[in-house]
Amino acid sequence: MDEVFKALADGSRRSLLDRLHARNGQTLGELCDGLAMTRQAVTKHLAILEAANLVATIKHGREKLHYLNPVPIHQIGERWIKKFEHDKLKALSELKRRLESRDA
Amino acid sequence: MDEVFKALADGSRRSLLDRLHARNGQTLGELCDGLAMTRQAVTKHLAILEAANLVATIKHGREKLHYLNPVPIHQIGERWIKKFEHDKLKALSELKRRLESRDA
DNA sequence: TTGACATGCAACCATTTGGTTGCGTATTGT
DNA sequence: ACAATACGCAACCAAATGGTTGCATGTCAA
Numbered sequence: 001m002d003e004v005f006k007a008l009a010d011g012s013r014r015s016l017l018d019r020l021h022a023r024n025g026q027t028l029g030e031l032c033d034g035l036a037m038t039r040q041a042v043t044k045h046l047a048i049l050e051a052a053n054l055v056a057t058i059k060h061g062r063e064k065l066h067y068l069n070p071v072p073i074h075q076i077g078e079r080w081i082k083k084f085e086h087d088k089l090k091a092l093s094e095l096k097r098r099l100e101s102r103d104a
Numbered sequence: 105m106d107e108v109f110k111a112l113a114d115g116s117r118r119s120l121l122d123r124l125h126a127r128n129g130q131t132l133g134e135l136c137d138g139l140a141m142t143r144q145a146v147t148k149h150l151a152i153l154e155a156a157n158l159v160a161t162i163k164h165g166r167e168k169l170h171y172l173n174p175v176p177i178h179q180i181g182e183r184w185i186k187k188f189e190h191d192k193l194k195a196l197s198e199l200k201r202r203l204e205s206r207d208a
Numbered sequence: 209t210t211g212a213c214a215t216g217c218a219a220c221c222a223t224t225t226g227g228t229t230g231c232g233t234a235t236t237g238t
Numbered sequence: 239a240c241a242a243t244a245c246g247c248a249a250c251c252a253a254a255t256g257g258t259t260g261c262a263t264g265t266c267a268a
Contacts, residue, residue, distance in 0.1 A: 002115050009113035010226085011106050014184075021188060029244065041227055043246080062235040062244045070188040077189065080118075081181040084125060084174040114256085133214065145257055147216080166214050166265040 001079070004072045007052035012037070013045045017054060020068040027063045105183070108176045111156035116141065117149045121158060124172040131167045 007013055016031060031046070032039050046066060049055045056067045111117055120135060136146050150170060153159045160171045 005113050005115075005118070009109050011109075012226085014109070017188075027244080037226090038228065039245080040229085040247090044226075059245095064245070068188075073185055073188045077181055077185040081177055081185065084121075084172075084177045085181065116256085131214080141256090142258065143215080144217090144259085148256075163215095168215070 001076070003052040004054065004076060007048050007054055008073075008076075010045070010048075013049055016042070016045060016049065017068060017073075020055065020066060021070075024068055025065050027065055029063075031066060105180070107156040108158065108180060111152050111158055112177075112180075114149070114152075117153055120146070120149060120153065121172060121177075124159065124170060125174075128172055129169050131169060133167070135170060 008017075012035075019031060020026060028039065028043065028046070032042050035042060046055060046057075050057060053072050054069055056069055058065050058067070116139075123135060124130060132143065132147065132150070135150070136143050139146060150159060150161075154161060157176050158173055160173055162169050162171075
């Protein structure tokens with residue numbers, strides 16, 4: 001879980017996931033297009049995403065195809081974010097009350 | 105948004121949020137209890153969470169009270185995670201198909 | 209009033225991170 | 239056959255990160 005959070009922490013990596021979401025199965029070269037970064041840097045980012053199980057790859061000849069795996073993202077939503085949604089209003093009103101009364 | 109992702113990337117910070125979720129409005133000293141870390145380190149983590157708008161603080165005498173703000177967490181769920189949930193099955197089956205057939 | 213308590217602030221440190229350059233290797237199209 | 243293509247690997251680098259120690263400051267209680 002920590003690996004997934006760390007992988008998602010970087011904007012370049014999130015945009016790589018976005019691009020795979022837009023078109024799945026892209027090669028390394030395709031994923032490099034338009035990026036202000038060397039191919040080797042992109043490789044490192046993809047390796048981190050792969051280690052976090054967010055992308056899966058298969059070699060096809062001399063090309064490497066990258067596939068998005070949205071399951072860990074979904075898990076973060078279910079196992080982590082969900083528990084904070086419950087008390088959204090509760091927490092807000094509690095803070096407001098505290099802010100308004102100095103005599104707590 | 106990037107600030108929130110970065111803030112959530114650290115396990116210590118996530119556990120601070122968990123502790124505030126369990127009991128809101130804790131002081132710095134209370135949040136330090138049981139942590140294998142100096143008070144100053146905890147202060148830095150809380151500052152990062154505050155900069156990401158994940159906690160709000162109010163000074164009360166010589167103590168500083170910390171309140172959880174779950175809104176940015178909720179926003180990540182809505183604006184980022186949600187769009188990846190849609191094609192969960194689609195992506196999986198697509199990958200499976202690729203893995204099974206070498207002749208793509 | 210004064211000592212203990214809760215916190216703030218700054219300098220410093222090691223490690224991690226995100227990126228580079230350079231070179232090697234396998235595959236492919238002509 | 240061979241040059242171009244697509245990628246892998248390793249060394250290196252600057253900056254960010256996560257932590258520390260030391261000291262200063264404001265507040266409360268006896």
